[in-house]
Amino acid sequence: MPRIVFMGSPEFALPVLTALVEYYSVVGIVTQPDRPAGRGRVLTSPPVKLLANELGISVIQPPRLSEPEVMQQLLLWAPDVIIVAAFGQILRPTVLDLPRNGCINVHASLLPRWRGAAPIQAAILSGDEYTGITIMLMDQGVDTGFILNQAATQIASEDTAGTLTAKLSVLGAGLLINTLPGYLDGSLRPQHQDSSHATYAPLIKKAAGLLDFSLPAIDLERRIRAFNPWPGAFIYWKEQVLKLYLAHVVRAPAESPGKKIIYQDLPAFTTGDGILVIDELQPAGKHILKGKTFLQGARNWEA
Numbered sequence: 001m002p003r004i005v006f007m008g009s010p011e012f013a014l015p016v017l018t019a020l021v022e023y024y025s026v027v028g029i030v031t032q033p034d035r036p037a038g039r040g041r042v043l044t045s046p047p048v049k050l051l052a053n054e055l056g057i058s059v060i061q062p063p064r065l066s067e068p069e070v071m072q073q074l075l076l077w078a079p080d081v082i083i084v085a086a087f088g089q090i091l092r093p094t095v096l097d098l099p100r101n102g103c104i105n106v107h108a109s110l111l112p113r114w115r116g117a118a119p120i121q122a123a124i125l126s127g128d129e130y131t132g133i134t135i136m137l138m139d140q141g142v143d144t145g146f147i148l149n150q151a152a153t154q155i156a157s158e159d160t161a162g163t164l165t166a167k168l169s170v171l172g173a174g175l176l177i178n179t180l181p182g183y184l185d186g187s188l189r190p191q192h193q194d195s196s197h198a199t200y201a202p203l204i205k206k207a208a209g210l211l212d213f214s215l216p217a218i219d220l221e222r223r224i225r226a227f228n229p230w231p232g233a234f235i236y237w238k239e240q241v242l243k244l245y246l247a248h249v250v251r252a253p254a255e256s257p258g259k260k261i262i263y264q265d266l267p268a269f270t271t272g273d274g275i276l277v278i279d280e281l282q283p284a285g286k287h288i289l290k291g292k293t294f295l296q297g298a299r300n301w302e303a
Helices: 011-023 047-055 068-077 119-125 161-184 217-226 291-297
Strands: 003-008 025-030 035-037 042-044 081-085 103-107 130-137 147-154 233-237 240-250 260-263 266-270 275-283
Touching: 003 011, 003 068, 011 025, 011 047, 011 081, 011 161, 025 047, 025 068, 081 161, 103 161, 119 130, 119 161, 119 217, 130 161, 147 161, 217 233, 217 240, 217 275, 260 275, 266 291, 275 291
Parallel strands: 003 025, 003 081, 081 103
Antiparallel strands: 035 042, 103 130, 130 147, 233 240, 240 275, 260 266, 266 275
């Protein structure tokens, strides 16, 4: 049985790791360091570390893979293949070349579309009808390696980055387990990517969540879904952050963009094209509210 080292960090990686340990020998895990999280900035372990501890598998958390101790540990684990799922660090050539069967990535898009750090968000932002999982051999490029297998899934109109991530993580786990036997025995032939069709999904920054109402309402609705749960779509209202969680679009003539209005008893905004109606939102320091409930306590919304 091949020796596998797994590299991953967030919840997306959990179904992949769970499936791997059921069928293969996972000899070691590499994940991101513990980091402060939440309002209290409490030091928090990545989900993969918590699962590794439950499974009793040795885990390391290097700030950088380039540290000499990392390579020493990888050599001791002697992996035949390294499996990567949303790890969060770039693999250097010394790591890529270490396992005799290379490094395999579970990537959350249908490559070559949406290479890069935020493929799930990019698919929602662009209004893609479908996305999926690509099992690929890693090289020194950004998601440019040979494709081993792919599976598609439809993006539902109500999907957020959170719900779509959950769907894709399960899809990726199953696809990886179905792909590995053929790859490891040499019967599966890797396929080149057509780089002429490549698109890129750069890392999203927190500031991207601030909505610009000069954009069309459909673009803003997609941003609300794509940035849920992180970084979260928001505006400033009464000099405080107002988070927007769920919205729908009304294709109707609107006044100048950015005006706060009430549409069918719900808070809404005029935009560059159409009206953005807010179904769920969260005022600073309060719970998430339905739009109608929010208006009952919101004074001078249209002011």
